[in-house]
Amino acid sequence: MTAQLIDGVALSKQVRTEVAQRAAALTAKGVKPGLAVVLVGDNQASQVYVRNKVKACEDAGLHSVLEKYEATMSEADLLARVEALNNDPAIHGILVQLPLPKHIDDHKVIEAISPEKDVDGFHVASAGALMVGEKGFKACTPYGCMKMLESIGMKDLKGKHAVVIGRSNIVGKPMAMMLLQANATVTVCHSGTADLGAMTRQADVVVAAVGKRNVLTADMVKPGAVVIDVGMNRNDEGKLCGDVDFDGVKEVAGWITPVPGGVGPMTITMLLVNTLESAERAAS
């Protein structure tokens, strides 16, 4: 069996076209959706991420502001910038790129962002809203994974068993909550799970969000299962790869996401969706 590909690039294109249309309609009413991206320091990977986010905004017709600061910026100064953006009516979403320099408390900065502008969905209020099923911004990566499932007709997961590998606050935990909300029966695995394969072999949907190559191999997958690979790693040749042994697993799974070209583009896309929805809420 050869799995069908869930193409994150193609799906992103489709969703971003819809975002651009809705953004244009809102702009015509005098409210241009705006995202502020704040980068502190010169982390190479972060520089690429923020550039991609700003470019995606521009391509979709959103207003974007990139604020870059020296690594020596004080926590107090960063908190003051966040406060200013909270009060800026042209800005509907605020993203502070993590990781921050060590002398700055990530948590304190994220909590300083107004929940109304928390388009990354990392604020405790956003996590809490997801937990209790209230309206709030959903963390972009798991939100993108849900869109991918929806795209293959799996919006409602009633009767399905989903296994999430990883329990971070930004991917694993919100992923599990979103799957639960979609009526899946959810198992969350982590580094303390005794027999990962015994769990994943029961799964109709597996989401791998670990950050280690080959965490999921063909013998760990039920034939026909949907496999979503969130991981971002480098292989021996230095090429980007996921957590899943793609070549092996694609022979067993029913659907699989590639890396690159899978979850990555969807993450940025859902950031645009959240920013647009924030602006729509502000305008209503």
Ligand code: NAP
């Ligand atoms: P993280 O905070 O390091 O969390 C990794 C999780 O994996 C932890 O819960 C850890 O368990 C678990 N784990 C580690 N080794 C394991 C093993 N052998 N078996 C089962 N579970 C294991 O990472 P993250 O921020 O969630 O990111 C996960 C991966 O996704 C990374 O590769 C990251 O780069 C990627 N990512 C991609 C995107 C995207 O847009 N494509 C976005 C975000 C993240 P413990 O909790 O027990 O330590």
